[in-house]
Amino acid sequence: MDEPRIAAWDRRVDWPLTGLAVVFLAVYTWQVLQRSLSPGAHEALDVVLTVVWVLLGVDYLVRIALARRRRRYVGTHVLDLLILLLPVLRPLRALRVVTVIGVLNRQLRDDFRGRVAVYVVGTVTLVGFVSALGVLDAERDAPGATITTFGEALWWTITTISTVGYGDRYPVTFEGRVVAATLMIAGIALLGVVTASIASWFLANIRSTAAEAARITEDELRATSAQLTEVLAELRAVSGRLAELERDRPTRPSA
Amino acid sequence: MDEPRIAAWDRRVDWPLTGLAVVFLAVYTWQVLQRSLSPGAHEALDVVLTVVWVLLGVDYLVRIALARRRRRYVGTHVLDLLILLLPVLRPLRALRVVTVIGVLNRQLRDDFRGRVAVYVVGTVTLVGFVSALGVLDAERDAPGATITTFGEALWWTITTISTVGYGDRYPVTFEGRVVAATLMIAGIALLGVVTASIASWFLANIRSTAAEAARITEDELRATSAQLTEVLAELRAVSGRLAELERDRPTRPSA
Amino acid sequence: MDEPRIAAWDRRVDWPLTGLAVVFLAVYTWQVLQRSLSPGAHEALDVVLTVVWVLLGVDYLVRIALARRRRRYVGTHVLDLLILLLPVLRPLRALRVVTVIGVLNRQLRDDFRGRVAVYVVGTVTLVGFVSALGVLDAERDAPGATITTFGEALWWTITTISTVGYGDRYPVTFEGRVVAATLMIAGIALLGVVTASIASWFLANIRSTAAEAARITEDELRATSAQLTEVLAELRAVSGRLAELERDRPTRPSA
């Protein structure tokens, strides 16, 4: 990260953004699960969601304004833009909340493996919850829908993210299928992260063996170096004695 | 493991706990598969299961009491607590038996790969058997259930843990779906462990190459060190001869 | 690649071949999605597709003619031949377009991981799009077909490549099933590439640790070497002084 001004901005807005995301998730959950809301209350919640969305958009624009190498920043943060533009599809809005994980994860920096585990479990749980909300929002009033309660939406989420896919429940609307596609990508990533974690745990003894070998090599090199220092000292002593002999030479009976 | 008292406790209760788990599994299997039990016999078996559960709870509490760093121990053993609290969902009770594998595995410590293989095959077999029991227990009397015999439960278990998920059988009850979710997590882990094992086998030649290179380096360093010892000996001999020459100098015709 | 003449041919035809592939994809897409084409227009498009196919066949034959070790080249490029012969199954013709990715990828050679990401996303997107076209072409007029619109074909493609496979849509014709099999192989490869990328990212710190150790070893070896150079210089000085002493010896009062 060679963008010091963006890093400074990140430090300042980490917690406000997390707060916004939590508000967003709470409001969206309320809106989806409480069907008995009056139209007025529903619209009031929509206003809150829109305000949060605008604030997240402002955050994105500030970042671009702060970037030193603007084109490169936009290029390497395509995902941020995508997540920002998702709300065009309403049930995908909530996926933006997943960015919270990144913020929370920055708080526990102790060990790599632990952070990966927290990240994976956190992301999968949040993506799963948000996808269940989104698919329910998209499907429940569609004709021929098989996902009509939050319980069924959660069950569908689990069978999808594990790539089992019984087919007892599946989305039939366009928006529901976009949520499903997102969830499948998350499932593939989940499989990948789990496998890679196990593989890196298996391979940890390679790392330690290599480190051990390197340590021994370094120790022996240090010993060699110490021996050489001794040799040099000895040689200089020899040289000094020879110099003594030479200095005495003029007094040698040359006549 | 910087918890010597817990390690000592483990050594003492390994076999009793294994025995408890086996009793638990046998009683639960009996209770689920033998439908013709009288209500009295059924309740008697329930008492046995509850006693085993209480004993496992005592074991957990003893561990916490023995722990030096209590909060850390609880934090790193969340899974133990979860497995202990599972029986609130009756068909999940039996999953606790899976901890037996850990105990059995401690008995065969010869090689890493062999132990992983035993662990995976053992865990998958046990989780599969227990899940089939659990899902059958949960589903068989539910309206619209597709899993009503132990054979169907086993077949469903296989299609689920392999993430194939034909959808000819699937759970419809809440408890059955919790069992299914557990099984899917096991399936993802299974895929991960199998892949990681194959990858680490493929990469074994990296390890041996690196070890070989380290061995050569060490050999050459030892040879270098031997050469240096020789150089030093030679130098000291030279130095000694020069000292002889110097000692003789005073007798040189200085007049 | 020990085939300089083929490499030269590749450099010359990279862009023309890409152009051909794009034309092919556009024409095939048009032919499949625009159902209201007159029979004459449909046949005209068929002529274009056949011409492109013949040109790709000529390219394949030129490569074999240019190869130094012809049998070996044919043996290691079985996939090229297979892709060329696929059009016997009409809906598979378009899969040939996937070779474009290889050409495009040669243009961005900066970093390995970036190229893998581009390659994977590009290939999956293109294979998915082409498979959706192909399965729609094969299925839509079949009795009992469940894939009859492009939207359904895309949805089926996503559930298949992720290996979720709900079973709400599936091909029933021979050609559709061949497309499906190709897509499943792509799905398995996709899972593999994602997992391997994550694993190699996890293992990147092994690489850097090893590189660090090697760097230290090299630095110390260089220091040792410098010390030895110094020792040698000192020794030569000593030797020179001794030679001086020896040269003076004849003048020594031997009488």
Place this chain on the structure above:
Amino acid sequence: MDEPRIAAWDRRVDWPLTGLAVVFLAVYTWQVLQRSLSPGAHEALDVVLTVVWVLLGVDYLVRIALARRRRRYVGTHVLDLLILLLPVLRPLRALRVVTVIGVLNRQLRDDFRGRVAVYVVGTVTLVGFVSALGVLDAERDAPGATITTFGEALWWTITTISTVGYGDRYPVTFEGRVVAATLMIAGIALLGVVTASIASWFLANIRSTAAEAARITEDELRATSAQLTEVLAELRAVSGRLAELERDRPTRPSA
């Protein structure tokens, strides 16, 4: 492999066993696919299959008789025994043919990655073909079966081994489900091997980097060693000259 007598036996029976397996596969394929066989011809083919089975059993017993460490050999070849006992389930008999791959693979020993690829493609193709035969054999006359032609059996095989599992076809008999379970294990192994191959290809540059570092270290160590040899030669020359000086000392004017 510390079993020289078994290795010698292997070399002698490799090709005969391959021949037996091919005969077995051909006869089984004929028996399953040609439904119009007279009962007499069907029984004649059964006799051939039984003879091949007995011969494979003899091979297994000979191996055990030749083994130095019999218990260990049986323990590490449980799979061989399992494959031998499978024919109790008739549709599983043909899976024994898969051992052919091992034999064929021994013929092409050039490079590790190539052999893995041949092994995987060969095994998957053979397991798939044999499973399609087996499931067809088991299912086609079962009530409620969805797999009743060889084409459907092949399609089911592909959807199962890729773990997609649409659920449009699935086995309903016990024997068919055992074939399915075997195929699912093959599918999990396939995913694992593909992923591990890609991962090891990605990690190949770690290997080459490490090898490169080791090569540099070795080169520098060899240079150091050469320098030390030079130092030693120089030192011996110095020592020789000193010896000359000392030899002349007695002639020095000590009187």
